[in-house]
Amino acid sequence: MTDLSVKIGSLVLKNPVMVASGTFGYAEEFKDFFDLNQIGGIITKTVTLEPRPGNAPPRIAETASGMLNSIGLPNVGVEHFIIEKMPFLQPLSTKIIVNVAGKTGEDFVEAVVRLEDVDRIDAYELNYSCPNVKEGGLTFSANAAIAEQVTRNVRKVTNRPLIAKLTPNVTSISEIGKAVENGGADAVSAINTLVGMAVDLGKKRPKLSTITGGLSGPAIKPVALAKVFELVQNLSIPVIAIGGIMNATDALEFLLTGAVAIQVGTANFINPRAPLDILEGVRDYFDKNRIDGISSFIGSIKT
Amino acid sequence: MSGNKILTEATVKHLEEIAENIFRMHLYEPHIAQTSHAGQFVNIQIAQGTTIFWRRPFSIHSTNPESGIFEILFNAVGRGTQVLKKIKNGAKLNLVGPLGNTFNHAPHLEEIIIVAGGLGIAPFKLLLQDLRKQQLKKTVFFGVSSTANLCCLDEFSRLGAKCRVSTEDGSKGYHGFVTDDLQNYLQELPDSSHRELLVCGPTPMLRKVQEIAQTLQINAQVSVENIMACGFGACMGCPVQLAHPHDDGKRYLLACKDGPVFNMDEILLDD
Numbered sequence: 001m002t003d004l005s006v007k008i009g010s011l012v013l014k015n016p017v018m019v020a021s022g023t024f025g026y027a028e029e030f031k032d033f034f035d036l037n038q039i040g041g042i043i044t045k046t047v048t049l050e051p052r053p054g055n056a057p058p059r060i061a062e063t064a065s066g067m068l069n070s071i072g073l074p075n076v077g078v079e080h081f082i083i084e085k086m087p088f089l090q091p092l093s094t095k096i097i098v099n100v101a102g103k104t105g106e107d108f109v110e111a112v113v114r115l116e117d118v119d120r121i122d123a124y125e126l127n128y129s130c131p132n133v134k135e136g137g138l139t140f141s142a143n144a145a146i147a148e149q150v151t152r153n154v155r156k157v158t159n160r161p162l163i164a165k166l167t168p169n170v171t172s173i174s175e176i177g178k179a180v181e182n183g184g185a186d187a188v189s190a191i192n193t194l195v196g197m198a199v200d201l202g203k204k205r206p207k208l209s210t211i212t213g214g215l216s217g218p219a220i221k222p223v224a225l226a227k228v229f230e231l232v233q234n235l236s237i238p239v240i241a242i243g244g245i246m247n248a249t250d251a252l253e254f255l256l257t258g259a260v261a262i263q264v265g266t267a268n269f270i271n272p273r274a275p276l277d278i279l280e281g282v283r284d285y286f287d288k289n290r291i292d293g294i295s296s297f298i299g300s301i302k303t
Numbered sequence: 304m305s306g307n308k309i310l311t312e313a314t315v316k317h318l319e320e321i322a323e324n325i326f327r328m329h330l331y332e333p334h335i336a337q338t339s340h341a342g343q344f345v346n347i348q349i350a351q352g353t354t355i356f357w358r359r360p361f362s363i364h365s366t367n368p369e370s371g372i373f374e375i376l377f378n379a380v381g382r383g384t385q386v387l388k389k390i391k392n393g394a395k396l397n398l399v400g401p402l403g404n405t406f407n408h409a410p411h412l413e414e415i416i417i418v419a420g421g422l423g424i425a426p427f428k429l430l431l432q433d434l435r436k437q438q439l440k441k442t443v444f445f446g447v448s449s450t451a452n453l454c455c456l457d458e459f460s461r462l463g464a465k466c467r468v469s470t471e472d473g474s475k476g477y478h479g480f481v482t483d484d485l486q487n488y489l490q491e492l493p494d495s496s497h498r499e500l501l502v503c504g505p506t507p508m509l510r511k512v513q514e515i516a517q518t519l520q521i522n523a524q525v526s527v528e529n530i531m532a533c534g535f536g537a538c539m540g541c542p543v544q545l546a547h548p549h550d551d552g553k554r555y556l557l558a559c560k561d562g563p564v565f566n567m568d569e570i571l572l573d574d
Contacts, residue, residue: 053553056542272399
């Protein structure tokens, strides 16, 4: 059986299949569907310093080959996260990556400082790219200088691996990628959702309360492949792929393009066992094609 | 106690049109049939195509634990249900369930009063099955636009309920809104205590029932309909606003996980 382990900085995953923030709750929601310890890593729903109620309904809309969401990062806040959500995650043997967001750069730093005392957090993913939060979100990843500075400030307070999650809603994603690399990020993950809009003709209004939201699902996979490819070409740090991964073929395409790992996102809503199905499909592919090591496969696309 | 939610395949055993454009589907899946209770739902994958991306949630209409069959009821109006009504016997449907919470009435009641509008009737056959052995009066107020939309009445009677029909066109029963018939009924009672309302239907009807329940101080539980993607609390796409948050801010529960059944005075009803 092929060794599927991959390295992201000092973080070693037993396989490259992770689950994307905001699509997997705090993992407990999925415990009835498969053995969570099988997959490479779990990235939590975003945690912020203070609790957030989230956006007013309607928050989601079905679209062609995908969906729009404007959830607005509802969460219990870092203190309650530690007390209420971590105890389920701590005994798991998969990697636990906590996704953190903030209204300000200081919020990111403070939230991470608070999480530093907590056992069993293997890495942080910095959510620079949520398109659905009024107070910022996008500003962190749409401005290279700010993204670099926030990353540098967080870097100062933790030795745990840092993954910067990037938005595709910018002119040049690799410019932002290079900035967070300079700031000390160990990896980037891309892409977050694309800004989109859906209209309800009958009600003559937008389908989402916030008018626009983030598009995800198979509809965005070609965009994600292009952005991942661009990042792989331009950065020295590893790239983790997100964007419309529904099955093992999708995951393998991203690995071939150069991503060291992948995150299953919207697929979790459609098939709650998708991460395990994808992992098994990836393993089968390597076994059937007698590929010795995953590292020789990653980035081996012929261009 | 309800069973764990599972991802499974159910076999379509029978599909019948029981009223105008209203279909009842019999599905074989023993875990769902044996562990589900009234109010819970299944989230069914109808197609894996470009236009029907999400699963579709359906109330569990009834169960037969011995045969492993459960039923769903649907009105073939949307893109998903248009496909579902053409599905052949023997087909497999991938589904997640049982999901959500259940109706949970207070003990020692004299009467359970079900108020249903249109397809809001769906969860109440299972409720009456669950209550079959309980010695209390069961009354069903069922409002539809016309006789053609009526269904389920014989079964409800067999399950020990007294049914009162309202039609908006006056083609059967009370001529007008079901909520008016309900209000008349409740006002004629010498005492409305030891009664509980269990409600499901369109929002304007829910609003009216909420008002009646508040005025007469009758406890009411409502099963809400909400668009949802996952059905088990992961996507957080189906918020229901709390009526009385502990602070000034807006607070939300999730229809799929905290509901779909809520105490009516606990939530704000959406458009």
